[in-house]
Amino acid sequence: MAGGNRVERRTVTTKVLAILEAFEKSRGSLTLTEIAEVTGLPLSTAHRLVTELTNWGLLFRGAQGRYQLGIRLWELAQNAWRPLRETARPFIQDLFSLTGETAHLAVREGNEVLYIDRVYGSKRVPRASRVGGRLPMHATAVGKAILAFEESWVRSAYLDRQLEHRTPHTHVNPRLLAEELAQIREQGYATTLEEVRLGSCSIAVPIFHGRQVGAGLGLVMLSSQASTMIRHLPTLKGVAGQIEISTAHIPLEGFRGVSGATE
Structure with a gap:
């Protein structure tokens, strides 16, 4: 280009992906101008693409001219992780029924x-995420349960990153976190206490697919229950074992996201 730029x-x-991602960040409806500002697109380009997405049903334009995610996008999203979700769902419901806690x-x-799936308990436990939501592995019990049993290079790459402080109690010291992951591998389960959201604690176990870790199964409860949540461990391990057997026919790729490698 002229001038070397x-x-x-x-x-x-x-x-298009930037437009869709804008709604994930806002968690609400947006005007066309707001979409253009968030995505950095020219208003004319945003208008053209938003109109096409609306015609396809991926976006919906309300009476006040604000846009939100459309029902068609939700329908398509239901196919993601379907084999794993549909197979594991009855067992997650069993876990909730047996413990009374959010599973x-x-x-x-x-x-x-x-x-990818969750059954909510009746207690008003502070919620940090939702089905389809994401959280840092080091701040959650399911994340730690997975990370602890990942290949060593995955753990090393993860610990070499800048670890996010979700709360004042989040474990972000790489050396201490490495020691914690080693303990999790030895004991077979992970716990957290107000590391991702104040007022809640969690316990989780890994779910294996062959010799590799495939997923994490966990419970979330009030932080006041932290001293007694270990009592749910036998139930967690039992349900995880049932899921492992029932999902053995699903390819390992069905347990992993598109960006399987640590970034």
């Missing part, structure tokens, strides 16, 4: 855990 050219796909299943997606 190089301008990064964004593909249409990248622009969830998560897999590793890059440097985060992605929650």
Whole structure:
């Protein structure tokens, strides 16, 4: 280019994904102007792509001219992780019924855990995530349960990153976290206490697929129950074993996200 300047050219796909991602960050409806500002797209480009997405049903335009995610996108999303979710769902419901606590299943997606199913308890436990939501592995019990049994190079790469402080209680010292992961491998389960959200604690066990860790199964409860949550460990391990047997026919890729390698 003239003057030696190089301008990064964004593909249409990248622009469309940026628009969809804008709604994940906002968690609400957006005006066309707000979409353009968040994505860095020219208003004319944003208008053209948003109109196409709306025509496809991936976005919905309300009466006040604000846009939100469309029902078609939700329908498509239901196919993601379907084999694992549908197979594991009855067991997650059993886990909730047996413990009375919020039960969830998560897999590793890059440097985060992605929650693919959850059965909510009746207690008002502070919620840090939702089905389809992500959290740092080092701040959650399911994340630690997965990370502890990952290959050593995955753990090393993860601990070499800047670890996010979600609360004042989040474990972010790489050396101490490495020691904690070693203890988790030895004892077979992980716990957290107000590391991702004040007022809650959690306990989780890994779910294996062959000799590799595939997912994490956990319970979340009030932090006042932290001293007694270990009583749920036999139930957690029993249900995890049932899920392992029932999902043995699912390819390992069905347990892993698209960005399986640690970024």
